[in-house]
Amino acid sequence: MRRFLILAFLLFLTLVLPGTLFHLLAWSGIKPDLTMLLVIYIAQHSRPASALAWGLGAGLVEDLYLGHFVGMYSLTLTVVALLTLYLNSRWYRENFILTVLLVFLVTAVGQLLIGFLGFGAGLSWSAGDIFRVVLGVSVYNAVLVLVTYPWIHRSFMQGWLRYQAKYER
Amino acid sequence: MWKLGESTVGRRVNLTGIAVLVFFLLLGILVSMRLTGLGRTFPNPVGGVIQRLASPVENVILSVGNRIKRDTRALWSFDQVEKENVALRRDVNKLTGENLSLKEQILAGMRYAALDQGEFRSPALDKYAKVGATIIDRNPTAWYQTLTLNRGSADGVAVNDPVIANLGLVGKVVSVTAKTAEVLLITDGQGQVSALVRGSSGNPTFGIVQGTYKAGSRLTSTGHLEMLFRRADKVNVGDLVLTSGLGGVYPVDIPVGKVQEVQLDKTGLLKTAYIDPLVNFDSLEEVYIVKTVGGK
Numbered sequence: 001m002r003r004f005l006i007l008a009f010l011l012f013l014t015l016v017l018p019g020t021l022f023h024l025l026a027w028s029g030i031k032p033d034l035t036m037l038l039v040i041y042i043a044q045h046s047r048p049a050s051a052l053a054w055g056l057g058a059g060l061v062e063d064l065y066l067g068h069f070v071g072m073y074s075l076t077l078t079v080v081a082l083l084t085l086y087l088n089s090r091w092y093r094e095n096f097i098l099t100v101l102l103v104f105l106v107t108a109v110g111q112l113l114i115g116f117l118g119f120g121a122g123l124s125w126s127a128g129d130i131f132r133v134v135l136g137v138s139v140y141n142a143v144l145v146l147v148t149y150p151w152i153h154r155s156f157m158q159g160w161l162r163y164q165a166k167y168e169r
Numbered sequence: 170m171w172k173l174g175e176s177t178v179g180r181r182v183n184l185t186g187i188a189v190l191v192f193f194l195l196l197g198i199l200v201s202m203r204l205t206g207l208g209r210t211f212p213n214p215v216g217g218v219i220q221r222l223a224s225p226v227e228n229v230i231l232s233v234g235n236r237i238k239r240d241t242r243a244l245w246s247f248d249q250v251e252k253e254n255v256a257l258r259r260d261v262n263k264l265t266g267e268n269l270s271l272k273e274q275i276l277a278g279m280r281y282a283a284l285d286q287g288e289f290r291s292p293a294l295d296k297y298a299k300v301g302a303t304i305i306d307r308n309p310t311a312w313y314q315t316l317t318l319n320r321g322s323a324d325g326v327a328v329n330d331p332v333i334a335n336l337g338l339v340g341k342v343v344s345v346t347a348k349t350a351e352v353l354l355i356t357d358g359q360g361q362v363s364a365l366v367r368g369s370s371g372n373p374t375f376g377i378v379q380g381t382y383k384a385g386s387r388l389t390s391t392g393h394l395e396m397l398f399r400r401a402d403k404v405n406v407g408d409l410v411l412t413s414g415l416g417g418v419y420p421v422d423i424p425v426g427k428v429q430e431v432q433l434d435k436t437g438l439l440k441t442a443y444i445d446p447l448v449n450f451d452s453l454e455e456v457y458i459v460k461t462v463g464g465k
């Protein structure tokens with residue numbers, strides 16, 4: 001329960017911070033996608049069903065928080081969780097550089113999917129805009145790995161975010 | 170065999186089911202996105218709760234962040250701040266200049282008002298229109314003593330209009346453009362004023378006031394104005410010299426100067442009165458142009 005609450009609080013922060021703190025730290029208008037980064041971290045450190053559930057749930061919460069295009073982030077973050085699970089099963093997650101690369105790639109796919117879904121929803125984004133946003137957000141998320149991954153990985157492995165089986169509780 | 174068949178069938182069913190599920194899921198999401206697009210309204214109580222929870226936190230973070238960013242802006246955007254600093258310094262200099270200019274204009278206005286109240290009153294001047302003017306230039310050469318004023322033919326100024334200051338006569342306009350007028354000072358050797366000396370008895374003695382300024386003689390001790398009289402004329406040191414109004418240029422009774430010294434000519438027939446002008450030409454800033462030519 002404590003793990004769930006902490007993750008829910010982190011999810012809340014990832015919704016709040018991009019529009020506030022990272023609005024001030026925006027880089028040519030580019031902000032990181034913190035919810036996507038959190039889903040990647042959760043998927044790296046959870047079992048498949050839990051990872052997919054967090055991806056779908058976090059996406060749905062973000063959709064409702066944003067208040068439009070409901071389903072866009074639900075689908076995207078589910079796919080992000082799925083892709084992270086796939087890559088994580090093949091890449092060694094203790095390798096810091098690989099984690100940076102994983103976050104960059106998965107974020108890029110997630111942002112591309114958002115761009116694709118935006119087209120489907122009738123949004124008129126230019127290819128140049130999509131490329132700029134995809135590349136910018138992916139780089140920003142990858143840079144944030146350097147700052148956030150060490151402590152969140154430690155927390156998932158040994159700290160408050162560590163998954164405890166029922167027999168351990 | 171059954172197990173294998175059951176497994177194969179079960180697997181086929183599951184794959185098809187998953188494909189159908191994914192298809193409908195995608196379809197549902199696209200429909201949902203269409204129905205909840207920008208500008209569409211739909212009931213969103215969960216979103217409302219999250220927004221209500223988030224807004225105070227967002228407000229605090231944004232205001233604190235803005236404050237920090239504002240306070241440390243010089244560090245983050247040093248070039249921009251430096252450019253702004255240069256621009257602001259330029260603006261400050263410009264505004265300071267404008268401020269000084271406005272103060273000068275106010276002071277000039279006050280001096281015009283003092284002039285209007287009159288250190289001297291000449292009824293002859295009252296019938297003429299007058300226009301206040303500021304000295305904008307002095308003759309840069311050593312050949313003439315002239316001033317340039319910021320009034321010209323557009324203000325009704327004409328050649329031969331007298332120019333006066335608070336204490337007395339300054340000179341006359343010798344050339345005019347639309348916006349400027351050049352004034353020949355009475356101290357210049359080219360300028361002559363028909364004048365009279367009014368002594369303590371009150372009887373006038375007429376003569377011509379001549380400027381003594383010639384190239385190279387400006388700093389001589391003999392003063393800037395002189396006037397020739399007959400030996401018998403009663404002229405004393407301290408007598409006031411006024412315009413006589415006879416020359417056709419200057420109205421009568423405008424103060425010119427005071428007799429400073431009287432010397433007999435070598436022949437003994439004439440005497441020369443050296444006159445100290447009442448007006449300090451070096452510190453003169455504003456004058457009145459009397460429109461005698463076209464502005465009665």
